[in-house]
Amino acid sequence: MTLGIPLLTRKAVILAGVQSGVGVPATLSGSTDAIQATEPDYSIDPSLLERKFTSADLSPFPHLIGRKLASIKFTNEIRGNGIQSSGLLADAPKLTRLLRGCGYVASAMSGDDGDSVAPVIADSKNPANTPAITWVAGGDLGAGITKPVLYTITKGATSTIVITNNDNEVDSGAGSATAIASGTPLTLSTASGITLTPTFTGSIPTGAVFYVLVLPKGIKLKPTSSGQELLTIEAYFDGLKHKITDAMGSFTISAEAGGYATIEFTFTGSFHDVVDAALPSNPVYETQIPQQVELGNVTWGGTDGVVVQAFTYDQQNTITPRPDINAKDGYKGSRITDRQPSGKINPEAALEADIPFWSDFADARPKHFVMQVGTTVGNQVCFHGPVVQTSQLAYGDRDGIRTLECDILFKRNQGDDEFNLYFC
Template structure:
């Protein structure tokens, strides 16, 4: 006896494609994801046929290129494994134009400038025997300007609980500086005189996997959506991601993928084997830090801002060659309480267009921790709002790269 298709009986399979737009044939045993709010949204181009004729009756249409959009949410959580073992859902980040870097041992990020680069330019090398127990971001700032051997650095951890501050550290070109107490050494090289206020940021990370934006060699996905007896499939899909973390709640990532629609067919729900994973971490003790300040904020959001475009070709089926990632505009949002200048000058960030480092974490246990940080956040708006009678800001921030190489405006590290 046939019946209605139940909303709760839904499965989503996702697999990276070896070749673009060639079905990857995901299976329930290896490619099933735990998801919520899964929506399949077809996007068919309707070709209207209009003629001048005595009758006002419309003419039959034709259907041109056929796209499919899949929207869904996933929990932000690790898989309980310590080391370079990405959770299954992280393949979705690769489909959103991100590069995956497996880190079997503790490692550091590049040393990146904070604020607009100023003269003299400093090149940095990192080394050392690294022993971090948690991700930690360090800010290296010129406290005393001057030439090699005269200049001094102040070095602070964004999370003061993870490492003590260092002051008046000798700055000598070509000589390694101990950054913190977790084994990290950073060697600056420059000519001329450092200027007071110049600053850089570097992250020290436990073993895990890091995702950063990329500008080429994008990886596409085949997605299968099963609605209690029916199958929707898209191939050659790329997507974008938003993340929202509210204080005292578990964090969610929302994905939207667009690809080539494959004709709908009847299909049984696949036998799914989901990845073992711990309960999702609560967004608490987040060590949220913006420009050296720890504002009281009740929410953090991130938008990867990936832009997609259709490729048309007269030589392709339906005249449609596939989707392409063509742009990105990452941005984030915070809802900090309004505060005095003495507590930390949030308004200076907006008034001066300052470029500031930001970091936070979701979870604090290895195997179930997601760390987000950026060297280059700029406030683009901070209107007031009323939050339970407390004055807050709706702070919007844009993220940008300050290096010639680029692809370093944000880092997501799962450990």
């Protein structure tokens, strides 16, 4: 037999689609399901069934292969598709379907009735006598909100509060003092068009601070603990077709100043026989160009303008196989049974009077984290951790400038909300 020409590493196509249920593979097409990916890889985790008979010699007997778990890994650029800013779920980028396979649920932010407003977060340093407050967002998003804006609500010495934001270029209408009363709608700013109605008993003490993130129209991704979705993924490697179904996965994010932000996925699912198959002809990809990591408006607690060179995030989903004697290979897909999201930032060191990194760490004081990648409408992705704690803190050096190496953990606020992504 004469072998043909070698298979080329660069010639590969990845297709991915969301299944309608367990054991119901999605039908994939190069025209609708092609995913731009770098360094795709495929592997199998087999269960070797050894046959350890006694015999007249010590030579091992041939083994059998039992359960086979298949995995596909690849990396994507973090970017939008140019149209998700319509606020329609049908216009979601393909990247969101991969996140859905990692235990996230997608919903539309139309800008109406406060649906593009994240839950209000109370500052961790608020006075002990600050009452519990229920905030209800309303109003229709103003046309001037074209990128994420974080508002800070500060209670003054009188019955008034002052509202500021982290980007006066977007919304210069904030900053005036206004009264606050339980049950009375509070206008964040004329430009935002958003109202917040607080309900509380008693009075809000002087110095209490609250934060609320307002997003443009787009798509919201938040983690879910029920109704998680499964993917079908096909990887074509220059003539070989690898397919996994009932797949679930996890991901890591890397973003460095001046570079492109990337997200690496690893999916595990049911093995299918590898077959010879031609690459899908003329696959259709999203063509939006990623933006470099700049103008990220990184906010750590109540401080914006923190000088950070790099941010990483690890979803750390636990993917648990589901053994089933009724299923092929004795395996019926996977389930996400736990997640322990973590990350790292490396800000420049600061005086404690400016940013109390060390006391926040020592007191396990929660902070909230906001960062965006991209500044163009339709090509912005915002990361939001409402409750983030530092788990390790050490000094570093960046070209003679003292820095901090911060290991951070993302925790629940109301539940199923420890790390959210917004495409807008």
